Amino acid sequence: MQKKDLKGSFILRTIDAILNRKSVRTYTGKPVSDADLKQLLKTAYASPVSMGEYSHLTLTVVTASKWLQKLDQNAQKTFHTDKSMLYGAPLFIIVSTKLQGTPADNGAYSNAATIVENMNIEAVELGLGACHIWGVTTALAQNHELMREIKVPDGQTPVAGLVVGETTEAYTPRNIPMDRINTIKLT
Template identity: 45%
Template sequence: METMKTILSRKSVRSYKDTAVSSEALQTILKAANASPVGMAKYETVHMTVIQNPELIQEIDRAGAEFFGDLSKTPLYHAPVLIVVSTKRTGVAAQDNVPCANVAMIVHNMCLAATDLGLGSCAIYGATAALSQKEELVKRLNLPEGFVPTGSVVIGETEEVFKEREVPMDRIDTNYINK
C-alpha cells in the first residue's frame, strides 16, 4: 500500500478471527514499532510486551471490563495478540507529555503496519489504564524497573475490509498563522 492509502484505510477493528498472527507479520509490526519516532531517540525509555497467551489476554480483558463498570464488555475484542507499550512516567502531565507521545507514536505505527498487512488493529488505552492498576497483572509483564503500561494495541485477522475513506477536512479546528 502507499502511505496515504494505508492512512485512509486504517480503522479501529473490534472483531477478530480466532487465528494466530503469523510470526512474519508480527515481526513486521514490531519493526514498524522500532521505526517510530521517540523523543531525543531515547528508545531505552519504552518497552514492549507481546502477549499471545490467551489466558493472560483474557485476564487483562476482564480487568478492563471491571474498569469500565460493565462485565459484559470485552475491551480487547477477543484479539489473539495484545502488545503493551510501557514507559517511565512521573505523574506530572507536562513531564509525561513526551513519554506518552512516544507510546502513541509506537502504537499508531503498529496500527498502520497491521493495516498494510491486511490485519485488524485497535489502539487500547482504557484497558491499559485498568491493567496498570492491577499490580498482579503488571508483575506478569516482567517490565523493567519503573516502567508503567501506557498504551496497547490489539492485532489479529479480521473479516473486515479495508478501503480508503473520505476524510472531512473540517474535523479538527485549524488556525493558519502566516505572519
C-alpha cells in the first residue's frame, strides 16, 4: 500500500521497495542528482557494520565517464567479454574493506553487502534503477595499479558495488515464492 508524503505525493513504503526491487541493467545515461546521491550515501552511512568498524570501509563514488569506462574495460578484459558490465549507468559506488584472509572476512563481506543493499532499496524509493555489481569489483581487486589510480586505500580491497541511474524500466510488484529459499524452522 502506498502512502502520501507531506506534499500529497504518493511514496513507496520500504517493504514495497524491497518487494518491487529488481536488477536494472538499462540506463538513460542522465546523471544522478546531487540530492539523490546524498540520500543514497546517507543510507550507506546508516548501515550496520560489524563491531562498528566503519573506519575499515571506503566508498568510492564514480561519476566521471573516463573512470566508468576504465573500470568497465578492466572488467571486460578480466572476464573476456565485450559486454558492458556497468550497463552504461552514470554512477558506480564501490565498497572497499579490510580483508584478513581468515573466516573473519565474512563480517567484512557482510558489511559491504548490507551497505549496497541499503543503497539499492533507497534507489528504488527514489525511482532510480540500480544493480548490485560483483564482477567489476572482482576485476578491480586484481588490478593493483587501477586500485591506486582510483585511490582505494592501502590495505583495503574492493568487494562490492552498485550502479545507479535513471532508467526507463518500471518497478512493479513481484510474486515472491515463499519456498524460494530452503527454510528450516526449529521450534
